[in-house]
Ligand SMILES: Cc1cc2nc3c(=O)[nH]c(=O)nc-3n(C[C@H](O)[C@H](O)[C@H](O)COP(=O)(O)OP(=O)(O)OC[C@H]3O[C@@H](n4cnc5c(N)ncnc54)[C@H](O)[C@@H]3O)c2cc1C
């Protein structure tokens with residue numbers, strides 16, 4: 036299957052990419068890893084007139100950790116996140132888990148975290164992770180760069196807060212403290228499949244054994260990934276235990292509003308959302324040495 | 328658009344449409360038909376080639392214009408003259424193929440895998456090849472082939 040014809044523009048700097056996008060407006064699309072865009076173009080589900088290739092913007096290939104945050108540039112690949120030397124630190128366990136189950140290992144060589152957020156597939160993995168970890172996307176617009184919190188960034192299926200002629204430069208994850216761990220739980224029919232259901236969980240503990248804060252989000256549970264606010268609220272300040280996990284799991288069941296498809300019925304997917312949040316919480320807590 | 332791609336060490340300069348996928352560029356413009364197209368939907372891994380010596384990519388999911396200025400390794404570039412690459416020898420010795428359709432992709436994905444991890448466990452190999460589908464072998468012998476190759480490559484590094 037051959038995509039419709041388009042004009043190819045390779046950008047060499049972020050300024051040049053931005054200028055191309057400004058010039059071509061709604062006609063143009065950014066080409067990052069191409070692992071969603073190119074398949075869509077082959078099926079002619081997407082027919083952009085212009086592609087702005089950002090793969091030569093080497094200064095956006097960074098994956099950087101400092102005292103405050105983890106910053107991932109627009110062309111940093113999933114595989115590079117998976118291989119990052121610091122990734123085994125438990126405070127990054129949510130991101131580490133996800134980096135190993137997005138698509139398949141070859142797709143991850145090209146696919147990018149930022150491209151996945153921009154694509155905003157209802158069953159994408161990074162969107163749920165970004166919600167649970169409270170990330171923000173750096174968007175370049177006419178009036179300069181702005182940070183858009185992930186809740187505002189994810190607007191609707193395949194729609195984000197990046198406007199016409201704009202591009203995302205990177206994503207920033209706030210640095211979790213060392214009493215933090217997470218877990219990504221994905222149910223997939225086979226390797227390389229999108230989630231039937233998935234839950235992203237991140238938990239920070241207080242010294243007194245209560246939960247300080249929690250991030251809980253679901254994928255394949257609505258038009259785009261959703262935050263389970265109710266679960267986050269009920270977990271905060273509480274001592275972990277069977278009851279508490281059940282309540283969070285119920286909240287996930289309520290929040291999940293999936294579509295039935297070949298991967299499963301609405302009932303099945305809602306059930307999974309609850310089960311996966313419970314498993315995710317247990318695993319995150321276990322990683323912190325807390326039995327629940 | 329003019330593209331200049333180094334494939335298996337040889338420079339190819341060709342005029343292509345931007346929408347030409349790398350797999351078809353290799354097969355039709357360069358005449359290198361060892362790279363197979365199995366699904367054309369980014370799912371099977373038959374079409375995997377190695378870019379810039381270390382990155383396994385699905386050549387059906389990348390445009391030829393993106394490869395402009397880059398180096399591509401295909402199955403035709405693995406053997407050194409008449410001498411099979413350790414991976415090819417491994418697939419030969421361990422019967423890592425039956426119909427052979429998936430084999431080029433298996434070889435190139437394994438090549439990149441061994442570049443990143445010279446001492447993969449069986450689980451590492453199975454995970455690393457999870458994006459490559461084979462309808463014939465049941466994978467068992469493919470895993471053995473990669474294990475043999477990993478051992479042989481380590482020995483040859485040790486010996487040299
Ligand atoms: C076989 C297969 C299985 C897959 N399975 C999964 C899976 O299980 N889970 C999952 O989450 N994903 C899956 N994917 C999708 C894959 O993870 C993609 O890599 C990812 O969704 C998009 O990243 P990309 O860098 O390839 O983006 P591209 O395909 O290049 O772009 C995707 C979209 O985002 C836009 N975009 C990209 N970067 C920017 C930017 N910097 N600024 C503005 N817009 C931008 C593009 O214009 C395009 O509209 C799968 C893909 C394949 C081929």
Ligand code: FES
Nearest residue numbers: 365366371372387
């Ligand atoms: S032909 Fe490229 S993945 Fe199947």
Ligand code: FES
Nearest residue numbers: 425427461462463
């Ligand atoms: S040997 Fe036939 S598909 Fe793998």
